[in-house]
Amino acid sequence: MLIRRETPADRAAIHAVHSEAFRREAGVTPVEAPLVDELREDGDLINPLSLVAVHDGAVVGHVCCSRARIGDDPAAAVGLGPLGVLPAHQAGGVGSALVHAVVGAADALGHGLVVLLGEPAYYSRFGFVEAATLSIASPDPSWGKYFQARTLAAYEPTQAGAFEYAPAFSRI
Structure with a gap:
C-alpha cells in the first residue's frame, strides 16, 4: 500500500471511496462524498493534507484536512475528515495508515492541532482526546x-476557544 497526496485524476475515485465507505442505504449518496468536493471547490481543502491510500494501483482510502478556526486564530488548527476506506479494505490498517500520515503531515506543516468529530475508541489510539480538555469548544x-x-x-495552550469548521461543513 502507498499513501500519497491526491491528484486531480483521483477525484472520482475519492468520491467513490466516501460514497461506499459511508453508505447507509442503497441509492443514497452519503454527505461525506460531496463534502470533500465542496471543500475542494471552496478552496478550504488543504492540498498537502488530502491523502489517498493506493493498493494494486487503485485508490482504496482517503483522508483530508480543511481550514478551520479556533477563537481568533485562523491557522492554529485544521479539521480532519472525512476519513474513508472502501469496505473491502476496512479493518486492514488502511485507515490507521492514513491517520498517521495526515497527522504527521499536519505537524510538519506547523499546525498546532488537528480536530475531528469521531469515535473516541478509534481515534484515541492516535493521541486524540476530548477537545474540551484542551479548552476547545465544539460547534455543537x-x-x-x-x-x-x-x-x-506547534501547539500552544493559548490555541483555545470556539472551534469553527470550514463553511462546507455547515451546509451538509
Whole structure:
C-alpha cells in the first residue's frame, strides 16, 4: 500500500471511496462524498493534507484536512475528515495508515492541532482526546466526547476557544 497526496485524476475515485465507505442505504449518496468536493471547490481543502491510500494501483482510502478556526486564530488548527476506506479494505490498517500520515503531515506543516468529530475508541489510539480538555469548544455541545483534538509540536495552550469548521461543513 502507498499513501500519497491526491491528484486531480483521483477525484472520482475519492468520491467513490466516501460514497461506499459511508453508505447507509442503497441509492443514497452519503454527505461525506460531496463534502470533500465542496471543500475542494471552496478552496478550504488543504492540498498537502488530502491523502489517498493506493493498493494494486487503485485508490482504496482517503483522508483530508480543511481550514478551520479556533477563537481568533485562523491557522492554529485544521479539521480532519472525512476519513474513508472502501469496505473491502476496512479493518486492514488502511485507515490507521492514513491517520498517521495526515497527522504527521499536519505537524510538519506547523499546525498546532488537528480536530475531528469521531469515535473516541478509534481515534484515541492516535493521541486524540476530548477537545474540551484542551479548552476547545465544539460547534455543537451535543457532540461531547466525540469532538476530539490532537496536539502537535506547534501547539500552544493559548490555541483555545470556539472551534469553527470550514463553511462546507455547515451546509451538509
